Amino acid sequence: MSDVVIEAEDLGKEYRIGALLPGYRSLRETIVDGFSSAARRLSFRRAPGSRSSSGTIWALKDVNFEVLRGEVVGLIGRNGAGKSTLLKILSRITEPTTGRAVIHGRVGSLLEVGMGFHPELTGRENIFLNGAILGMKRVETFRNFDDIVTFAELEKFIDTPVKYYSTGMYLRLAFGVAAHLESEILLVDEVLAVGDVLFQKKCLGKIGEIAKGGRTVFFVSHNMSAIQSLCTRGICLKPGGVAADGTVESAVNAYLETIIDEQLANSALHAAPRKEGLGTRFRISSVRFEGVQDSQIPLWSPLRLRFDFETTEPLSAVSLGFSVYSMDREHLFTCESADSDSFLELEGGIAGSAVGEVPHPNLAPARYVVDIRARSGSAVVDAIDSALMFEISPFGVSSWSTDRRFRPVSEWNYQVLGNPMAVHPMRPAVSDRT
């Protein structure tokens, strides 16, 4: 018997740009479209991989891989790399445009918790309903019922309508049902790990337990530490294909590289993706670290971030800011020019620049991601998520892997009886290092 449980060959998914927008189409659009698609058929097939003038986009392209029985695969990639699309294709929610995938075994997909939950129904009723939606047989749900209730810690409230549940109770119940799905292959989206930190740990722990139970798990996440602790293999997607497929380390590295690549290409941020309505009146045209090479910042050095910007109309009380995140998207801190009451009054059609400095960031040696924002008054006028990445380089500090987030500058004052020592603060690049 072959031990390959998932085979994907040349999987690709093309969307009409219009189809990516929420909502439906009007009859008029369809008629106009009918003409343009007829015209399209006459022309050659365009080169895939990017937006084309005819209004389609390849959300997924040339994806090939095989997953063996019992593997726990972490799927990572930037937003828009096609992770969700791939998961949707494998769980048969949407069809691929090209290629094919063969799956041997029963597939359970957990893209969301609490699907089909109805607030008027009791916890017990919702367990059965949700189980049926996830594809559990009734006997399976019966068999796992007590486990689910115990996991959710809801013994007392199981016959209460879920509309009276707190958010935490609701999520515990929803995840409890999902976690007891007995399929051989499990497709899991990270949105499963929701709620407070403790509950997230419990969810990830449960996923880990499932993974160790010999089942094949396909796990999508932005949480690098979860991927590293749970998975035996990593696949990193990039727009237009697979960036890496192998060990978790290699996938995580490829993921970081795609961010750096994009950062270099995007130091001009004109074309960076923005949410609707942002970047029209005020636009951050580029952002970079000053006095830094290859995004490496020495430990205990100041962070100096330079913004270039343009305006199209007059704006008042403009402030710039950035937020620093760890690689697993934990928000560490935000700095804004508004913090020090420095606002700008700007005319339309001008360009300018600003430098924001954090003299003592005290970040531990690791990699970090920066989101940038510009506000006018309280309205956000431009925002780019994951605009930059940087690494605090360790500079000989021994315990760089054990520091979680911060490595503050510390000053020491020794007093040894009979032998008083001088006080000197620790600094990087001091002369006694060889």
Place this chain on the structure above:
Amino acid sequence: MTSLVSSADSVIVIKPTRGWATLKLREVWQYRELLYFLIWREVKVRYKQTFLGAAWAILQPLTTMVVFTIFFGKMAKVGSDGLPYPIFSYVGLLPWTYFSDAVSKASGILVGSSNLLTKIYFPRLILPISAVLSGVIDFAIAFIILIGMMFFYGIWPTPAVVFLPFLLLLATGASLGIGMWLSAINVKYRDVRYVVPFVTQLWLFVTPVIYPASRATATLVEHGLPPWLYGLNPMVGVVEGFRWALLGSGHPGSLILTSTVVTVLMLLGGGMYFRKMERTFADVI
């Protein structure tokens, strides 16, 4: 302990489908538990959430019957094949109310279940089927009133009452046939939401609920057309069949036959259209 189902028999091939797809009714059957739970949820929630609960199933056809009796039975004197007008119209209203509710519920169910459509796989046909079947409960409740009325008027069902399940099936098939078309179209064009109430309202007038079918067929014959043409409206066969089976009015013969053929065609066409559109549901909705 958990036991894993043997995988040897379940191989799923995912690839783009082109052109018309098969109905995959076997898969619908495999998911019958989901179908059951969706119907159960629909019924349970409705009776939990409303103050009058099950009484609604009775009130709607009952008040309509009273209004029809006053305006059409007494004032307009449209005739009722010699039967008391209240029971004549109520027997017509039973399958009609079921049909119009089922069509409107089925046409909106895909859009109403978009969170399921975009998050999990199951045969999408389950959704319109569940919408159509959940209405059967209301039908059964309203049927109890009919039994009371038959006692009151001293009318005994004819032996043809054994065909009643078939007639109900015909009404279910007609609602599902139309429901599949409308729900699939509704995903792309939300205009359907506005069209459905309007169309069912008009449909009522071409269905012999208010008046006896004999009047419509007579008009057809006057114009030199065969009477079975009236049966092209599948609800004609159903309503006339109900009166025939329960009240012993004339045998609707060719009307039922025509309606059955039309219903089967609508089911096949609706099913195939639904399956063809299905592959884009999750992307478009």
